[in-house]
Amino acid sequence: MESAKIVIIGAGVVGLAVAWKLSEKSESVYVLEKNAKFGQETSSHNSCVVHSGIHYPRGSLKAKLCVEGNVMTYDICEKHRIPYKKLGKLTVAITEDEVDELEKLMRQGQDNGSEGLKFLGREEVKKLEPNVDVEKALFSPSTGIVEPDELMNHYFAKASKNNAVLAAGTEVVSLRKVDGEFEVEGVSQGEKFTVTAKTVVNCAGLDSDKIAAMAGLDVDKLGYRLHHCKGDYFRVGGRPPVKMLVYPVPKGAGLGIHLTPDMAGSVRLGPNAYYVDHDSYEVESTEKEFREDVVRFVPLIKEREIQPDSAGIRPKLQGPTDPFRDFVIRHEADRGFFGLIDLIGIESPGLTAAPAIGEYVSYIYQHEINR
Ligand SMILES: Cc1cc2nc3c(=O)[nH]c(=O)nc-3n(C[C@H](O)[C@H](O)[C@H](O)COP(=O)(O)OP(=O)(O)OC[C@H]3O[C@@H](n4cnc5c(N)ncnc54)[C@H](O)[C@@H]3O)c2cc1C
Numbered sequence: 001m002e003s004a005k006i007v008i009i010g011a012g013v014v015g016l017a018v019a020w021k022l023s024e025k026s027e028s029v030y031v032l033e034k035n036a037k038f039g040q041e042t043s044s045h046n047s048c049v050v051h052s053g054i055h056y057p058r059g060s061l062k063a064k065l066c067v068e069g070n071v072m073t074y075d076i077c078e079k080h081r082i083p084y085k086k087l088g089k090l091t092v093a094i095t096e097d098e099v100d101e102l103e104k105l106m107r108q109g110q111d112n113g114s115e116g117l118k119f120l121g122r123e124e125v126k127k128l129e130p131n132v133d134v135e136k137a138l139f140s141p142s143t144g145i146v147e148p149d150e151l152m153n154h155y156f157a158k159a160s161k162n163n164a165v166l167a168a169g170t171e172v173v174s175l176r177k178v179d180g181e182f183e184v185e186g187v188s189q190g191e192k193f194t195v196t197a198k199t200v201v202n203c204a205g206l207d208s209d210k211i212a213a214m215a216g217l218d219v220d221k222l223g224y225r226l227h228h229c230k231g232d233y234f235r236v237g238g239r240p241p242v243k244m245l246v247y248p249v250p251k252g253a254g255l256g257i258h259l260t261p262d263m264a265g266s267v268r269l270g271p272n273a274y275y276v277d278h279d280s281y282e283v284e285s286t287e288k289e290f291r292e293d294v295v296r297f298v299p300l301i302k303e304r305e306i307q308p309d310s311a312g313i314r315p316k317l318q319g320p321t322d323p324f325r326d327f328v329i330r331h332e333a334d335r336g337f338f339g340l341i342d343l344i345g346i347e348s349p350g351l352t353a354a355p356a357i358g359e360y361v362s363y364i365y366q367h368e369i370n371r
Helices: 013-023 061-079 096-112 124-126 147-162 205-215 287-294 350-369
Strands: 004-007 029-032 091-095 116-121 136-140 144-146 165-166 170-178 181-188 191-202 225-237 244-248 259-260 266-269 275-276 306-316 327-332 341-344
Touching: 004 181, 013 029, 013 147, 013 191, 013 341, 013 350, 029 170, 029 181, 029 191, 061 096, 061 144, 061 147, 061 350, 091 096, 091 124, 096 136, 116 124, 124 136, 144 147, 147 165, 147 350, 170 191, 170 205, 191 205, 191 350, 205 306, 205 341, 225 287, 266 287, 266 306, 287 306, 327 350, 341 350
Parallel strands: 004 029, 004 191, 029 165, 091 244, 191 341
Antiparallel strands: 091 136, 116 136, 170 181, 181 191, 225 266, 225 275, 225 306, 244 259, 259 266, 327 341
């Protein structure tokens, strides 16, 4: 049986950022990842957007960590020559009701500390994006795009430099509290293993509710049960129809099917949002649904070829009819699990927020666990 000071379960962008920040404060940090390589799940199946923070209620962790993570992410990219493009984003209103929604978003964004927000009228929008035809738009200059793989490589390199160890191909199947420590059991490269640790950080993404349940928490009672909510993407053929990110006013479980240029300039439509009881990265939506949504604000999409591209799965705490749910990032000491930090429901803006989440977890560790 091996022993570690800190075991982190899951090496997505969040687990890696947490490993980076915790390994600055502690030796003997192990990251256990079931896949052969880090970042193979949600962290590499998303829109690659650095969000500005307009979409989340004031005072929520999503708002705070997104706004902080936005600044940190650009700073990291700039300092370490990681490719990014601060393209700016238009959230567009077509109807009067949507204009009201835009005004709410503007107030929320300003409350959250999102920089440089401003309204643009039809003609101003046309000047920036000739193919976008709308009543009004909210311009957010601090929204941009990054390469998640490059960010993860960076967080991994930072953690490794601090001697954190990544054990890939290592699946955790049991987690128990024994004599003030956690006993973590699993299978690594086909062999059974056990490691003990005083601190366990649950960064298991889509399986983070299962890890909390393994530890002994009643996930249904606590509202930790995850709903998997899928989003498909289509790619637009021909010349890119937009240069910036263009979003409708959000509706339903996602942010609405939007247009996102990638680092090469090619544009994807998506993601939509539908709850699933199976996990697959196959595109299951129809071209018709995507065209109908986007043609409302980018009419030329009607004639463009669009091809199924990719899909991602959101680990949502919020079920289909539930109101807003925040990230759960919590030391479970008061529930009898001193040393267990749960991160559950880390959906969007988790990529943007990751470095701020790393710092937040490190703060909890220093002030509540390693006192
Ligand atoms: C469609 C979509 C679009 C999105 N777009 C954006 C965006 O544009 N901008 C943004 O900021 N955010 C976006 N997000 C959110 C963002 O991608 C996630 O918040 C982020 O990737 C979550 O990272 P993670 O490390 O928590 O999860 P993951 O990347 O899922 O990592 C969790 C890891 O835990 C491992 N694991 C699970 N169980 C075990 C176990 N038992 N033992 C060992 N390892 C285990 C998994 O294999 C996995 O590698 C989007 C998400 C989706 C689905």
